Amino acid sequence: MVKITIKEIANILNVSTATVSRVLNNAGGYSEExxxxxxxxxxxxxxxxNALAKGLRxxxxxxxxxxxxxxxxxxxxxxxxxxxxxxxSKGYTINIYNVNEDANKEKLMMxxxxxxxxxxxxxxxxxxxxALNIYEKNIPIVAVNQxxxxxxxxxxxxxxxxxxxxxxxxxxxxxxxxxxxxxxxERDIQPINQRHHGFSKALQxxxxxxxxxxxxxxxxxxxAESNVQQLIERGINFDGIFASSDLLAIGALKAxxxxxxxxPDEVQxxxxxxxxxxxxxxxxxxxxxxxxxxxxxxxxxxLLKSMECRQKKPISTMVIPVTxxxxxxxxxxxxxxx
Amino acid sequence: MVKITIKEIANILNVSTATVSRVLNNAGGYSEExxxxxxxxxxxxxxxxNALAKGLRxxxxxxxxxxxxxxxxxxxxxxxxxxxxxxxSKGYTINIYNVNEDANKEKLMMxxxxxxxxxxxxxxxxxxxxALNIYEKNIPIVAVNQxxxxxxxxxxxxxxxxxxxxxxxxxxxxxxxxxxxxxxxERDIQPINQRHHGFSKALQxxxxxxxxxxxxxxxxxxxAESNVQQLIERGINFDGIFASSDLLAIGALKAxxxxxxxxPDEVQxxxxxxxxxxxxxxxxxxxxxxxxxxxxxxxxxxLLKSMECRQKKPISTMVIPVTxxxxxxxxxxxxxxx
DNA sequence: AAAAGTTACGTAAACGATTACGTAACGAGA
DNA sequence: TCTCGTTACGTAATCGTTTACGTAACTTTT
Numbered sequence: 001m002v003k004i005t006i007k008e009i010a011n012i013l014n015v016s017t018a019t020v021s022r023v024l025n026n027a028g029g030y031s032e033e034x035x036x037x038x039x040x041x042x043x044x045x046x047x048x049x050n051a052l053a054k055g056l057r058x059x060x061x062x063x064x065x066x067x068x069x070x071x072x073x074x075x076x077x078x079x080x081x082x083x084x085x086x087x088x089s090k091g092y093t094i095n096i097y098n099v100n101e102d103a104n105k106e107k108l109m110m111x112x113x114x115x116x117x118x119x120x121x122x123x124x125x126x127x128x129x130x131a132l133n134i135y136e137k138n139i140p141i142v143a144v145n146q147x148x149x150x151x152x153x154x155x156x157x158x159x160x161x162x163x164x165x166x167x168x169x170x171x172x173x174x175x176x177x178x179x180x181x182x183x184x185x186e187r188d189i190q191p192i193n194q195r196h197h198g199f200s201k202a203l204q205x206x207x208x209x210x211x212x213x214x215x216x217x218x219x220x221x222x223x224a225e226s227n228v229q230q231l232i233e234r235g236i237n238f239d240g241i242f243a244s245s246d247l248l249a250i251g252a253l254k255a256x257x258x259x260x261x262x263x264p265d266e267v268q269x270x271x272x273x274x275x276x277x278x279x280x281x282x283x284x285x286x287x288x289x290x291x292x293x294x295x296x297x298x299x300x301x302x303l304l305k306s307m308e309c310r311q312k313k314p315i316s317t318m319v320i321p322v323t324x325x326x327x328x329x330x331x332x333x334x335x336x337x338x
Numbered sequence: 339m340v341k342i343t344i345k346e347i348a349n350i351l352n353v354s355t356a357t358v359s360r361v362l363n364n365a366g367g368y369s370e371e372x373x374x375x376x377x378x379x380x381x382x383x384x385x386x387x388n389a390l391a392k393g394l395r396x397x398x399x400x401x402x403x404x405x406x407x408x409x410x411x412x413x414x415x416x417x418x419x420x421x422x423x424x425x426x427s428k429g430y431t432i433n434i435y436n437v438n439e440d441a442n443k444e445k446l447m448m449x450x451x452x453x454x455x456x457x458x459x460x461x462x463x464x465x466x467x468x469a470l471n472i473y474e475k476n477i478p479i480v481a482v483n484q485x486x487x488x489x490x491x492x493x494x495x496x497x498x499x500x501x502x503x504x505x506x507x508x509x510x511x512x513x514x515x516x517x518x519x520x521x522x523x524e525r526d527i528q529p530i531n532q533r534h535h536g537f538s539k540a541l542q543x544x545x546x547x548x549x550x551x552x553x554x555x556x557x558x559x560x561x562a563e564s565n566v567q568q569l570i571e572r573g574i575n576f577d578g579i580f581a582s583s584d585l586l587a588i589g590a591l592k593a594x595x596x597x598x599x600x601x602p603d604e605v606q607x608x609x610x611x612x613x614x615x616x617x618x619x620x621x622x623x624x625x626x627x628x629x630x631x632x633x634x635x636x637x638x639x640x641l642l643k644s645m646e647c648r649q650k651k652p653i654s655t656m657v658i659p660v661t662x663x664x665x666x667x668x669x670x671x672x673x674x675x676x
Numbered sequence: 677a678a679a680a681g682t683t684a685c686g687t688a689a690a691c692g693a694t695t696a697c698g699t700a701a702c703g704a705g706a
Numbered sequence: 707t708c709t710c711g712t713t714a715c716g717t718a719a720t721c722g723t724t725t726a727c728g729t730a731a732c733t734t735t736t
Contacts, residue, residue, distance in 0.1 A: 003452075005721095005722055005723085006722065006723065006724095007722075007723090015685080015686085016685070016686045016687075017686095017722090017723080017724090018685075018686065018687080018688095018724080018725075019684085019685060019686080021723065021724060021725085022684095022685090022724095022725095024723095025724080027724090027725090029683080029684060029685070030683095030684065030685075031683085031684065031685090034684080034685085048449060048452045048453045049453055049722085049723080050394070050453065050455070050721085050722050050723070051450075051453040051454045051455070052390045052391075052393045052394040052399070052454070052455060052721085052722080052723090053390075053394050053691090053721070053722035053723040053724090054722080054723055054724080055390045055691095055723090056388070056390040056391050056394055056690095056691050056692065056693085056721090056722080056723075056724095057690075057691050057722080057723045057724045057725085058691085058723080058724065059691080061390070063454075070419075071409060071415050071418070071419065072412060072415045072416055072419055074410060074412065077409050077410045077415055078410055080409070081408075081409065081410055081436060084436060088443070088446070093433065093450050093454070095431065095433055096434050098419060098422060105426070108426065111386060112389075112431050114341075114386045115386045115387055115388065115389040116389045116390070116401075116431070117388070117389070117390060221614075221617075221618065250618050251618075254618060257620065277615045277618070279559075280559060280588050280589075280592060280615070280619065281618065281619070281620070282592075282595065282619070282620030343691095343692055343693080344692065344693060344694095345692075345693090353715080353716085354715070354716045354717075355692090355693080355694090355716095356694080356695075356715075356716065356717080356718095357714085357715060357716080359693070359694060359695085360694095360695095360714095360715090362693095363694080365694090365695090367713080367714060367715070368713095368714065368715075369713085369714065369715090372714080372715085387692090387693075388691085388692050388693065389693095390691085390692080390693090391691070391692035391693035391694090391721090392692080392693055392694080393693090393721095394691090394692080394693075394694095394720095394721050394722065394723090395692080395693050395694045395695085395720075395721050396693085396694065396721085397721080677736100678735105678736090679734100679735080679736080680733100680734080680735075680736095681732100681733080681734070681735090682731100682732080682733070682734090683730105683731085683732080683733090684729100684730095684731090684732100685728105685729090685730090685731100686727105686728085686729085686730100687726105687727085687728075687729100688725100688726095688727090688728105689724100689725090689726085689727100690723100690724085690725090690726100691722105691723085691724090692721105693720100693721090694719100694720085694721090695718100695719090695720085696717105696718095696719085696720100697716105697717085697718090697719100698715105698716085698717075698718100699714100699715090699716085699717100700713105700714095700715090700716100701712105701713085701714090701715100702711100702712085702713085702714105703710105703711090703712085703713105704709100704710085704711085704712100705708105705709090705710085705711100706707100706708085706709085706710100
C-alpha cells in the first residue's frame with residue numbers, strides 16, 4: 001500500500017491541490033459541499049500528510065527535542081514522560097536525545113537537532129555551552145535543573161533544591177540527630193550545591209558548625225555503600241546521614257544495615273528525589289520528593305509559550321516546591337524517640 | 339544566525355548546486371580541487387543539510403522509531419538505550435514512542451510514524467495489530483519480547499523466557515523448596531506465559547503437581563505485597579516464591595519481612611529481570627537476568643539488515659539466553675542448608 | 677445598471693535538497 | 707582529422723506540501 005498524495009486526491013476530485021490543502025488545514029475558502037467531498041476521499045484513501053514536505057514548506061516540524069543525560073535513570077525518564085504527555089496533547093512529537101556526558105555525542109546531537117529542525121528544545125541537566133549555542137540559533141529552549149547557574153541567560157525550571165536540603169537536614173536535627181554526615185555527589189553542579197547550602201543553613205540555624213562532615217562521592221550506589229562502610233570501620237561518630245540523592249542513601253542504608261546499626265534508632269537517614277524504590281528499601285527511606293511531573297509540565301508550558309510569541313521572552317526562572325516524605329529511616333516526631 | 343543552503347553555497351563558489359550536493363554525498367564527478375574548495379566554504383559557513391528536504395527527495399529519513407509501553411520502566415529504558423547506541427553509531431536518530439496501553443495514543447503514534455517516514459521500526463512488547471498494520475506498509479520492523487505469539491509473522495527477538503522460568507523454579511527446588519508459589523503477572527502475554535511454562539516444566543521434572551499454587555496479580559508492587567500478606571495471614575503453607583518479575587518479587591520480600599519470616603531459611607524468593615534495585619533490596623534478590631543490552635542490540639542489527647536488503651527477509655526469531663543471578667534470597671547450594 | 681465587494685476556487689512559485697540527462701573540453705586511437 | 711570515451715561539471719525536473727496572487731461568478735451597494 002503506497003502513500004497517496006494531495007495531488008492524487010486533487011485529481012480524483014477534479015479540484016486543485018490548493019483546495020485540498022485548504023480543507024486539510026481548515027484554512028477556509030471552500031464551500032461546505034466541497035469540504036465534505038474532499039474529506040470523504042481523504043479518508044477513503046487513508047491520506048496521511050507527508051510531514052517532510054509540510055515541514056520543508058512551513059518551516060515548522062511540530063516536534064520538540066528533549067536532551068537529557070540518561071533516560072535509564074528514573075528521575076530523568078519521569079521528567080521526559082511528562083514533557084511528552086504535555087506536548088503530545090498539543091499535537092507535537094518529542095525526540096529524546098541521551099547524551100551521557102559524552103561531548104562527541106552532544107556534538108552529533110546538535111547537528112541532528114539543527115538539521116531536523118525541531119521547533120523547540122528542553123534541556124535537562126545539560127552542558128551550558130551546548131545549550132547556549134542552540135539558544136543563539138534562535139530556537140526556543142528551556143532548561144530544567146541546570147548544571148550551572150545560568151538563570152540570567154536561559155529560562156529555567158528547577159526544584160527548590162535549597163529548601164530541600166534545608167528541610168532534610170532540619171528534619172534530622174528536629175528528630176534528634178546531632179552529628180550529621182552529608183553524603184553528596186562529588187560533581188560541582190548547581191542542584192547539588194544548592195542542597196549543600198540548604199544543609200549548611202539548617203546546621204547554622206541549630207547552632208552547629210556546618211560542613212564538618214561532608215563527603216564527596218561519585219554518583220553511584222556502590223561507592224556510597226563502601227564510603228559509609230569505611231566511616232563505620234574507622235569508628236567515626238555520627239547519628240544522621242543526609243544523602244544528596246536516593247541512590248546514595250540506599251547505598252548508605254545497606255552499609256549501616258550490614259554493620260548491624262539500627263535505623264533510625266542509632267542513625268537516621270534521609271535522601272533526595274523520592275524514587276520509586278525508596279518505598280521498598282529496608283527500612284523504607286525518608287526523602288525529599290521532587291515533583292518530576294511539575295518540572296516537566298512547567299518546562300513544557302514555558303517552552304510552548306516562548307514558541308508562540310516568537311520573540312525571546314524575558315528570561316524567567318520557575319522554582320518547583322519540594323516536599324518531605326517521612327518514612328521509616330527517620331524517627332517519628334510525636335513518638336519522641338529521642 | 340540563519341541557516342545557509344546548498345544554493346547559496348553554490349552561488350558563493352560559482353558552481354552549481356549539483357556539484358555541491360555531489361561533494362556532500364561523496365558521489366564523485368568532481369575534481370579534487372573543487373572538492374576542497376567546496377568543503378572549505380561548507381564548513382566556513384557551518385553548513386547543515388536540511389534533513390526535511392533531503393528526506394523528501396530521497397525517501398529516507400535516517401531515523402528509526404522505537405515503540406514501547408513505558409520508558410519510565412528501567413527494563414524498557416535499557417532496551418531503548420542499547421538500540422539507540424547501535425543506531426546512533428550508524429548515523430541514525432531514534433524516535434521513542436511511549437504508548438501506555440493506550441489505544442488512542444497508539445493510533446496517534448501510528449499516524450505520526452507514517453507521516454514522518456521512519457526508515458524502520460522496533461516494537462517492544464506492543465500490540466499485535468498495530469505492529470502488523472505497519473508491517474503491511476512495507477516498512478521494516480522487528481519486535482522485541484512480543485506480547486502475543488507472532489513468530490511466524492514478524493521477525494522477533496526475545497529472551498529465553500521458558501528457560502528462565504525453568505531455571506528459576508529448578509533453583510528453588512534444588513535448594514530445598516517443596517511448596518512453591520508462582521506470583522505471575524495476570525495479563526495473558528507471551529513472555530509471562532512462557533515463564534509460567536518453564537515453572538510447570540521444572541515442577542513436573544521434580545515430580546510435583548504443577549500449577550497448584552499459581553497467583554495471578556496485576557503488574558504492581560503494592561498488589562504483590564498485599565497478596566503475599568494475605569497468603570501468610572491465611573496460614574497457607576509455602577516455602578518458595580517465584581515471581582514473574584522483580585517488581586513483584588520485591589513486594590513479596592517486603593510482606594515476608596514484615597511478618598518476620600526468615601528469607602531464605604523459611605521461604606526462598608526468586609525474581610525475573612535483574613533490575614538494578616534487585617541488588618539493593620533486603621535481602622538482595624536472586625533473579626533471572628535478562629540481557630537487555632543484547633535484546634536491543636540484536637533487534638537493531640536485525641532491523642538494519644532488513645532495511646538494507648529492501649525485500650522482506652525470511653522471518654527469523656532470535657532467542658537471547660538468560661542467566662541466573664544468585665543472591666541472598668535463595669540458599670547457597672554448597673551450604674546445604676536444607 | 678455600473679461599481680464594488682465577496683466567495684470559491686485555480687495557477688504556479690516556493691521550500692532545499694537529489695539526480696537523470698545534456699554537454700563542453702580534453703585526450704587517445706584509428 | 708575524425709570519432710569515441712572520459713571527466714567535470716551545469717540544467718532542470720522532482721519530491722509533497724503551502725500560499726500569494728489571479729480570476730470568474732455572484733451578491734450587494736448606490
